[in-house]
Amino acid sequence: MSDSDNHGASIELENLTKRYPGSAQPAVDNVNMEIKAGEVVIFVGPSGCGKSTTLKMINRLIEPTGGRIRIGGEDVTDIDPVKLRRKVGYAIQSAGLFPHMTVAQNIALVPKMIGWSKERIRDRVEELLDLVGLDPGEFHGRYPRQLSGGQQQRVGVARALAADPPVLLMDEPFGAVDPITRDHLQDELIRLQHELHKTIVFVTHDFDEAIKLGDRIAVLRERSHIAQFDTPEAILTNPADDFVSGFVGAGAALKRLNLTRVRDVEITDYPTVTVDDPLQEIFNRLRSSGTNEILLLDKRRRPYKWLRRGDLMRARGSLARAGTLVHDTVTRDATLRDALEAVLIDNAGRVAVTGRRGEYTGVVDMETLMNSVHELLEADRLEALEAQHDLEETRADLTHAEQEGDGGERKA
Amino acid sequence: MSFWEYLGNRHQQLLADAWQHASAVFQCMVVATLLGVLIGVVTYRSEWAGNFATLSTSGILTIPSLAMIGLLIPIVGLGVPPTVITLTLYGLLPIVRNSIVGLRGVDPTLVDAARGIGMSRLARLLRVELPLAWPPILTGIRVSTQMLMGIAAIAAYASGPGLGNVIFRGLASLGSANALNQVLAGTVGIIILALLFDAAYVLVGRLTIPRGIRVR
Numbered sequence: 075m076s077d078s079d080n081h082g083a084s085i086e087l088e089n090l091t092k093r094y095p096g097s098a099q100p101a102v103d104n105v106n107m108e109i110k111a112g113e114v115v116i117f118v119g120p121s122g123c124g125k126s127t128t129l130k131m132i133n134r135l136i137e138p139t140g141g142r143i144r145i146g147g148e149d150v151t152d153i154d155p156v157k158l159r160r161k162v163g164y165a166i167q168s169a170g171l172f173p174h175m176t177v178a179q180n181i182a183l184v185p186k187m188i189g190w191s192k193e194r195i196r197d198r199v200e201e202l203l204d205l206v207g208l209d210p211g212e213f214h215g216r217y218p219r220q221l222s223g224g225q226q227q228r229v230g231v232a233r234a235l236a237a238d239p240p241v242l243l244m245d246e247p248f249g250a251v252d253p254i255t256r257d258h259l260q261d262e263l264i265r266l267q268h269e270l271h272k273t274i275v276f277v278t279h280d281f282d283e284a285i286k287l288g289d290r291i292a293v294l295r296e297r298s299h300i301a302q303f304d305t306p307e308a309i310l311t312n313p314a315d316d317f318v319s320g321f322v323g324a325g326a327a328l329k330r331l332n333l334t335r336v337r338d339v340e341i342t343d344y345p346t347v348t349v350d351d352p353l354q355e356i357f358n359r360l361r362s363s364g365t366n367e368i369l370l371l372d373k374r375r376r377p378y379k380w381l382r383r384g385d386l387m388r389a390r391g392s393l394a395r396a397g398t399l400v401h402d403t404v405t406r407d408a409t410l411r412d413a414l415e416a417v418l419i420d421n422a423g424r425v426a427v428t429g430r431r432g433e434y435t436g437v438v439d440m441e442t443l444m445n446s447v448h449e450l451l452e453a454d455r456l457e458a459l460e461a462q463h464d465l466e467e468t469r470a471d472l473t474h475a476e477q478e479g480d481g482g483e484r485k486a
Numbered sequence: 487m488s489f490w491e492y493l494g495n496r497h498q499q500l501l502a503d504a505w506q507h508a509s510a511v512f513q514c515m516v517v518a519t520l521l522g523v524l525i526g527v528v529t530y531r532s533e534w535a536g537n538f539a540t541l542s543t544s545g546i547l548t549i550p551s552l553a554m555i556g557l558l559i560p561i562v563g564l565g566v567p568p569t570v571i572t573l574t575l576y577g578l579l580p581i582v583r584n585s586i587v588g589l590r591g592v593d594p595t596l597v598d599a600a601r602g603i604g605m606s607r608l609a610r611l612l613r614v615e616l617p618l619a620w621p622p623i624l625t626g627i628r629v630s631t632q633m634l635m636g637i638a639a640i641a642a643y644a645s646g647p648g649l650g651n652v653i654f655r656g657l658a659s660l661g662s663a664n665a666l667n668q669v670l671a672g673t674v675g676i677i678i679l680a681l682l683f684d685a686a687y688v689l690v691g692r693l694t695i696p697r698g699i700r701v702r
Contacts, residue, residue, distance in 0.1 A: 173618070
């Protein structure tokens with residue numbers, strides 16, 4: 075766990091078991107799992123399957139009754155749990171912020187406990203608020219009750235990241251916010267992870283959330299038995315059994331769109347003008363562009379309006395009245411599904427792509443989307459075939475070995 | 487002699503008694519608060535111990551205060567000791583009960599979060615649980631104080647300090663010129679003290695209840 079660059083650390087769970095006194099079946103039964111450094115692993119499964127219990131055993135909020143936990147190669151099963159938890163970030167549903175402390179005090183808790191200097195803590199708090207997309211000047215001194223659910227959740231993530239732990243555990247963190255905010259928070263988490271490369275273990279019962287966020291997904295059934303532990307693509311295209319395919323649910327092809335981001339497809343350029351351009355130039359661009367429409371950007375180069383030929387004439391040259399407002403844009407981190415949604419709503423069949431500050435970077439249209447989806451599905455199909463082939467081969471090997479009589483100890 | 491003349495003549499004596507009354511109640515409240523919160527902290531996590539603490543402190547409260555003081559005289563003598571012991575014991579119940587209720591009422595997800603980010607047992611108690619349980623505890627302290635104001639008057643029976651002396655003197659000489667004035671002065675004095683203390687607690691609440699819990 076002593077990674078100096080504070081990127082993720084690997085997590086190994088070995089025969090992890092939790093048995094509650096008085097119940098015949100263990101709540102978590104013999105979980106074995108290897109999570110690579112810097113990986114986002116999602117535990118997904120029906121309620122009561124033990125996914126949350128398994129997560130809480132990693133920072134020993136729940137003490138395992140059997141098995142080992144290793145973080146970054148170090149066995150943490152028997153070390154002081156308080157010390158362990160200071161190196162493992164923990165974010166929970168509805169944030170769990172302390173209402174009697176300000177946002178800054180909440181975030182500063184862990185750094186304070188491990189003895190950082192005042193200035194270092196102050197700088198870190200500002201940095202983290204900025205990182206989770208809250209204006210430090212505005213939110214620093216606020217109390218949790220003065221924040222919306224989404225803002226509280228952001229602070230919760232900031233608090234979990236405060237001491238720059240290599241591992242982040244998230245227990246249904248976005249479960250209690252409305253769907254729109256949840257979507258936003260998921261996008262933010264993806265962006266964060268691009269910068270931070272933590273090892274994240276994330277519990278949810280929402281399979282779509284799992285697909286969107288996970289590098290790998292562990293589909294858990296009762297007693298935390300792993301039904302399948304694989305990449306989202308593999309689980310979607312090649313579910314291990316009926317339980318998993320039941321969980322994946324209908325519309326796997328559509329869900330596949332959640333796995334690819336706008337930045338992975340071709341973003342085309344589009345003729346643009348800005349509101350600061352003189353009218354004459356706008357006319358010229360419209361005429362010379364070869365398209366029916368051009369995109370009007372505002373002062374900060376954010377998409378503002380679609381201008382069609384003739385719009386300006388009808389509005390007697392007033393930019394304020396001409397054209398149709400851009401009502402939806404996507405970022406480069408948005409999923410293809412979001413992009414498809416936006417394209418379907420737009421009557422001309424395309425959507426503007428924006429950068430971090432909302433500035434225009436390009437356009438994605440229906441044709442691009444269709445092409446990439448076809449390519450994706452084709453590639454997945456080939457991969458799945460290959461995987462199936464491999465699986466059959468190993469099975470054949472195993473049967474062979476068993477028949478030979480030395481396969482007794484070798485378990486798949 | 488009218489009541490006002492009486493006050494004019496005896497105000498020095500009355501103020502001294504009032505001061506002693508207030509000081510006795512205040513000091514006993516400090517002890518009762520420390521003890522009461524401590525008992526609450528030690529017992530709140532166990533169903534059994536918490537109920538036992540509440541039950542025994544309310545048991546104490548059912549003993550008539552006059553009897554309690556009377557019973558203490560042969561053991562600790564007259565004057566201040568029986569007063570302090572009685573007041574402290576009576577003051578415990580509201581504080582113990584509200585501490586337990588307050589501490590048990592802290593949102594378990596917050597305690598879970600505190601554990602999850604690596605706060606030790608003591609840090610959790612001091613930085614999270616007690617601050618969040620403080621409003622009900624403070625209410626308990628207020629109720630206790632009001633109660634002790636009245637009970638402290640009875641301390642005069644054991645020659646303790648306070649406005650009770652004035653009342654007892656008046657009651658002993660009923661029919662004499664100043665008897666009614668004395669009883670009246672003692673009683674009104676206690677009421678005024680109680681109101682002053684209550685006002686002080688409102689101020690204490692303002693100053694000590696974290697702003698984050700007060701804002702809605």
